[in-house]
Amino acid sequence: MAEIKAGTEGVVVERTGEDRAAGRPLVVTGPGELRAVLAGRGRVGLVPTMGYLHEGHAALMRRAREVCDVLVVSVFVNPLQFGPAEDLASYPRDLERDLGVAGGAGADVLFTPDAGTMYPAGFDTRVVVSGVSEGLDGASRPGHFTGVATVVLKLLNLVRPDVAFFGEKDWQQLAVLRQMVRDLNVAVDVVGLPTVRAPSGLALSSRNSYLRSEQLERASVLSRALRAVQVRYAAGERSADRLRQAGLEVLQTEPEVTLDYLSVVGRDMQERAVMDNDVMNRVLIAARMFGVRLIDNMPLDPAHGHPGA
Structure with a gap:
């Protein structure tokens, strides 16, 4: 498994065993730093999330850890996928919690861009996936899957993973992303993993x-x-x-x-x-x-x- 750490002035050095033992992945906020960290690092896995990580996310990370040399977990609460009356402002956020969950599951990098990084001034492009996105949540939450497809395509372009991992709890989202990857010839394998549930049967979220x-x-x-x-x-x-x-x-x-x-x-x-x-x-x-x-x-x-x- 690759051990990575970003040094000063763009220099990349090896991440020590002590760093890994501390259970904290490297936090990266900018695309340039991310590219430097991942350059030449072998098979890269990506688990895209909106943070407030739980055991469902950790299961994705552990699977990714099994088949990838470097594991990147993105944490970004994406404003494009929230409707005007939805819970963007109150959506749970806890970076310290996320660091602990991601580190415990073997993540190497926690990529935490802000909205200005993902959607800079003048940003005016959207990814629309027709068909599979139009019923169910697509009908109940207009524009939601356009926001999802747009942010995921940006993350795939920034990280350039070999494999991206998603939970099956968001089944329609998974179908939308698979369609997008096929239609746009994105060079990534999309893997869906079973929903993780509480003992009561409730899907973790x-x-x-x-x-x-x-x-x-x-x-x-x-x-x-x-x-x-x-x-x-x-x-x-x-x-x-x-x-x-x-x-x-x-x-x-x-x-x-x-x-x-x-x-x-x-x-x-x-x-x-x-x-x-x-x-x-x-x-x-x-x-x-x-x-x-x-x-x-x-x-x-x-x-x-x-x-x-």
Whole structure:
């Protein structure tokens, strides 16, 4: 594994074993410094995040650490993917926490650009990925996936990783990014890894920090609803309406759920009346609970829950 450290005046020196033992990756804020640090360092992995790192992020980092020589974790709360009434200002931020989680999972570099670095004066370009971005969260959060695609393409251009790692919790986002990479011939392998869950079944998310412990337990109704759909699918049901109904029956037991959508979709992210047996079929949910918008998804066939890159 590469050991790296940025010295003064652009000189790059080797990172010591003591630095690694301290559990703190190198913090880099500028593109020039990042390029200097990564020059000639072998196979580079990237885990893009918006910070407030948790075990779900750490699982991505540990996987990246297994197959890459250098691991870069980006921490940037991207204003382009927040709508005007969303939680950009209050989104949880804690760089010290992030350093600890990233260092503990083996990250070499924490890339923390500011908004002025990512979107300098005069910035006027957006990346629009049609089709897979247009329903579900794309319909509920107009412009969201344009913001995601734009920032991720910028990060890929800045880091130039060989492999980029994303969680499957944001399934539609993963589909959008895979489409973007294919369409624009970006030289990177996009790897999706299974959602990491709390013991209750709730998908881990930075936004879970908004909820108290009792609320987190009640929010697990979302994953129970998804599992109910899986059970109905495993029993042979292929009607999309009846599959959805299995999940809705579970959601109706929790009065705090305000449902945005509960959808069963194919690999193209499109809903259909009757599902086939494609292993890429998914059930996705978005709902508000206790004032917090939460998302989750599962494969309709749990035996095919990790289709890989």
